[in-house]
Structure formats: structure tokens, C-alpha cells
Amino acid sequence: MxxxxxxxxxxxxxxxxxxxxxxxxxxxxxxxxxxxxxxxxxxxxxxxxxxxxxxxxxxxxxxxxxxxxxxxxxxxxxxxxxxxxxxxxxxxxxxxxxxxxxxxxxxxxxxDLSSHAIWRGEQVKGIDYPQAAAQLGEYLAQTLFHTSDFYQHPYQKKADVIRFTNPELCDITEELFFNEPYEVHERNGYPRALESLVAQLRTDDELRQKVAGLKHRFLSNAEALLHGDVHSGSIFVAENSLKVIDAEFGFYGPMGFDVGSALGNLLINYCALPGLLAPREAADAREKRLDDVRTTWQSFAEGFLALAAEKTRDRALAYPGYAAEFLAKVWRDTLGYCGTELIRRTVGMSQVADIKTIQDEVMKAECVRQAITLGRTLILAADHVENIDALIARVRQNG
CATH class of the missing domain: 3.30.200.20 (Phosphorylase Kinase; domain 1)
Structure with a gap:
């Protein structure tokens, strides 16, 4: 063989x-x-x-x-x-x-993970896993910290950046996240009723400039060894267990991309739930999803800062206060990439079961509209949403 x-x-x-x-x-x-x-x-x-x-x-x-x-x-x-x-x-x-x-x-x-279920499928059915968000945050904290300049020896880090250069898969990400949803493209797919809303994405100068900045950071900022495609379809869950799979898009990039992708998929489900469940069940599930968003970020942020305090090897990066300052930058990136995930999953090629499972076409269009609008809001407001509470408030305002 x-x-x-x-x-x-x-x-x-x-x-x-x-x-x-x-x-x-x-x-x-x-x-x-x-x-x-x-x-x-x-x-x-x-x-x-x-x-x-x-x-x-x-x-x-x-x-x-x-x-x-x-x-x-x-x-x-x-x-x-x-x-x-x-x-x-x-x-x-x-x-x-x-x-x-x-x-x-x-x-x-x-x-074999047959004892687990794909998290996206469970979310579509309204099944809750109370420990999953904290476990996802722990995964993000551990993997991103330990493959960053805070922990890796600079010689090893530079060698690994070369080792994990992934141009073909990154090119797919660059097209699907940052280019195609903002153009007329044959691979895009969205409800026809939303054509005018999608067309506005193509001509919104402020939005396009923000997306350009997010793409530039994706191209340039080799902060940690990313999974590269952290979404609820690449996460298996069971009671008190979570396992991440499918890392073929991995490369050294901005930490906020992985965290933003994870939060973006939780928010896609939040937007889709009114089309998936009965009204009262959907309302309850939406609150749980917002709790998941909050817990994922808090688990990641607290875990990252604890690791930085205990294990940072670089003398300059260990200076008191720097890790928190860096994390504030990761937060801003997270919001922007979260927004691009919402838009690319609803406008672009990579549609997800949260939306595709909705049977009522009018309701589907409304859920997609909410996701696109929320994505645009987060991209534009990333520098002004100060913390996780402010993010939750923005999501609620979106409808």
C-alpha cells in the first residue's frame, strides 16, 4: 500500500x-x-x-x-x-x-465516535448539551495558546508556520469567506426574496473595507496553529464530552478566526431556531444558544489568560497586562470573523443544515435575513462591541 x-x-x-x-x-x-x-x-x-x-x-x-x-x-x-x-x-x-x-x-x-453525535444535528433538533460550550472554549484556549508565540520557542514557531503552510485550502477559505459572498458568483445561494439585501453587501463601501481588513489579517497574522474550520458540524458531543474533528484547513493564522467561526455557527443556529422548532421551544433554545455563545467566549478567554499567566515563555510577552491587551485584539477579530461566518453560511456556497432543514420558505428567508443582518452588524461594529454582554445585547436587538 x-x-x-x-x-x-x-x-x-x-x-x-x-x-x-x-x-x-x-x-x-x-x-x-x-x-x-x-x-x-x-x-x-x-x-x-x-x-x-x-x-x-x-x-x-x-x-x-x-x-x-x-x-x-x-x-x-x-x-x-x-x-x-x-x-x-x-x-x-x-x-x-x-x-x-x-x-x-x-x-x-x-x-470511532459513534457514542457521540454531531453537534449541529443536535442543535437543529433542539437538544441541549450544557457542558459543550465550556469544553469548546477550553479546546480553543489550549490549542491556540500552546501553538502561539506566548508558548512556542520562536525557532519552532517559525518552522511550524512553514510546515503548516496550506495554500490550496486557505484559498478556498479566502474565496468563500471574503470574496464570493460580496460578489455576483455562481456558487452563491440564498432565497431570491433577499436579493436586494444581498446586493447591498456588494456596494456597502464601509462593509467591504472591513471585510478587506479581515482578509488581510487572515493572510498575514500567523498567531497560532488554527483548526481553520471550527463549526458545529466538525464537533462531536455526548453527555460531558466534546471532540473536535476535521482540521484539514489548519494553518497559522489569527486566533480570532477560530473563535469567531465557532461563535458564528452558534449564532447561525440562533437565527434558524424559529424555523426549526415550535415558538416556545425555539424561544427556550435561543436562550440556551446565547448562553453557549457567552460560555464559549468566557471559557476561552479565562483559559487563555490563566495559561498566559502560568506558562508564557517569552519574556516580553509575559509582561503584566500584555496578555489581556492581546486578548482584547482577539475579541475584535472574533467579532469580525463571526460576522463573515454568518454571511458566508447564508449567502455563499457552504450552506448548513440549520438553514436547509427549515421547510417553510418564508420562514427560511426570514431566518437567513436575520443572519445576514447580524453578520453585517458584527463586522461593522467589531471595534465598538466592548465585551460579551454587549455582543449578546446586539444579538437581541437584531431580532
Whole structure:
């Protein structure tokens, strides 16, 4: 197995037998392809008792949802495996465990999370996981602090910036976040009733300048090793457990991008809930989602400052007060990137189940309108929303 080929279900079973670390490899007998993403093949591997034991994931040499007309580097599999291994070193409780990686086949073997559920799907159904937000904040604090200049030796940091340069996947992010939603583009998709609102995004000079600044910081600020695509569809949850997966968009970038992406997806669900649940259930779920937003930020911020106080290695960055000043800058970035996530998930290509599941087209348009309007507000007001309480107040004002 030294040269690349696309795996079949039978190939995945054989590979799991060899590299899954199972005491009785021959007990693995079947597989099911479960990949519903845009880029990869994902197989669950089952034993004789039809219990899922291992997951095998293979990168395809093109964007799966488009086809071979959009080729894509297989090196993203290396980046994903190594990002998750590093994040797992610093936050093992909340990072999926990678058991094996093969660069030639662009295949990784990872722990099975069948005991968990995808957080987005649970949110769509109105199912609450009270511990998840704090756990997500802990994951963000641990991974972003320990891969930043506060903790990493400068030689290692500079080498890792090169090691995790990810131009093709970053190009996708740059287009989907910062370019296409603000242009007339064939990949965009939104309710026709909102055409005038979306058209305003293209001609709003102040907004476009703010988005340009966010893109420039994304291109330039190598603050930490990001996951690069932190959303509720790449997070598995169970009672008292949260695991982050899918880090193929990882690279060194601005910390606020990961935090903003996470908060943005919570707020997309907030906007969508009136179209997903009955009125009273939706109102209760919205309050829980705002609690999740608050808790995620607070857990991240408190965790980051505690780590900075205890473990900062750079003498200048350890000077009293600097970590808090830096965190204020991360907050402003977080708000801006949160806004771009709201807009790109409702105007651009990467639509999400929170919106797509809404059956009533009029209600769907209203939920999308709220998300676009909130996204624009956060991008424009990022320098003036002082803290998490002010953010919650802005969200409530949005409707």
C-alpha cells in the first residue's frame, strides 16, 4: 500500500485491520462509507457484532462535492493529521485521537465516535448539551495558546508556520469567506426574496473595507496553529464530552478566526431556531444558544489568560497586562470573523443544515435575513462591541 489509490469499502476494512490497533484485527469484517462532507471518503469499520470500532478517512484529489474539475492537494491529509496530533497533545480530552497516518495514501485511522453525535444535528433538533460550550472554549484556549508565540520557542514557531503552510485550502477559505459572498458568483445561494439585501453587501463601501481588513489579517497574522474550520458540524458531543474533528484547513493564522467561526455557527443556529422548532421551544433554545455563545467566549478567554499567566515563555510577552491587551485584539477579530461566518453560511456556497432543514420558505428567508443582518452588524461594529454582554445585547436587538 505505497501508491495512492481511492479506497473501496473492502480496502478500508483491510487497512483498519493492519493499522487500527485492535487486539483481534480479524474481528473487523465490514465498513460503511459515511462521508457527507465536501472533500473526503470516510468509512466506519464494524466488527462481527456490527459494532463500529474504527474510522478510516481518505482525502480525495479533488473537491468531492464538485468533482474532478476542481483538483485539490492530497497534502491536506498530512496537515489534518498533524494538526489534530498537535492539538491532541495539548487538549486530548477534546480532540479526536489519530491512530495512524499514511502520507502516500492520504489516509488516516482515528478513534470511532459513534457514542457521540454531531453537534449541529443536535442543535437543529433542539437538544441541549450544557457542558459543550465550556469544553469548546477550553479546546480553543489550549490549542491556540500552546501553538502561539506566548508558548512556542520562536525557532519552532517559525518552522511550524512553514510546515503548516496550506495554500490550496486557505484559498478556498479566502474565496468563500471574503470574496464570493460580496460578489455576483455562481456558487452563491440564498432565497431570491433577499436579493436586494444581498446586493447591498456588494456596494456597502464601509462593509467591504472591513471585510478587506479581515482578509488581510487572515493572510498575514500567523498567531497560532488554527483548526481553520471550527463549526458545529466538525464537533462531536455526548453527555460531558466534546471532540473536535476535521482540521484539514489548519494553518497559522489569527486566533480570532477560530473563535469567531465557532461563535458564528452558534449564532447561525440562533437565527434558524424559529424555523426549526415550535415558538416556545425555539424561544427556550435561543436562550440556551446565547448562553453557549457567552460560555464559549468566557471559557476561552479565562483559559487563555490563566495559561498566559502560568506558562508564557517569552519574556516580553509575559509582561503584566500584555496578555489581556492581546486578548482584547482577539475579541475584535472574533467579532469580525463571526460576522463573515454568518454571511458566508447564508449567502455563499457552504450552506448548513440549520438553514436547509427549515421547510417553510418564508420562514427560511426570514431566518437567513436575520443572519445576514447580524453578520453585517458584527463586522461593522467589531471595534465598538466592548465585551460579551454587549455582543449578546446586539444579538437581541437584531431580532
Amino acid at each position: 505505497s501508491q495512492y489509490r481511492t479506497f473501496t469499502a473492502a480496502d478500508a476494512v483491510e487497512y483498519a485491520r493492519e493499522f487500527g490497533g485492535i487486539a483481534d484485527p480479524q474481528s473487523l469484517v465490514s465498513s460503511q462509507e459515511i462521508g457527507d462532507g465536501n472533500l473526503n471518503l470516510v468509512f466506519k469499520i464494524f466488527d462481527r457484532d456490527d459494532v463500529s470500532r474504527i474510522v478510516v478517512k481518505q482525502a480525495l484529489p479533488y473537491v468531492r462535492c464538485v468533482g474532478e474539475s476542481w483538483p485539490l492537494t492530497l497534502d491536506r491529509a498530512r496537515i489534518e493529521a498533524e494538526v489534530l496530533q498537535i492539538h491532541g497533545q495539548f487538549c486530548p480530552a477534546h480532540t479526536v485521537k489519530i491512530l495512524h497516518y499514511d502520507p502516500a495514501l492520504a489516509v488516516m485511522v482515528m478513534e
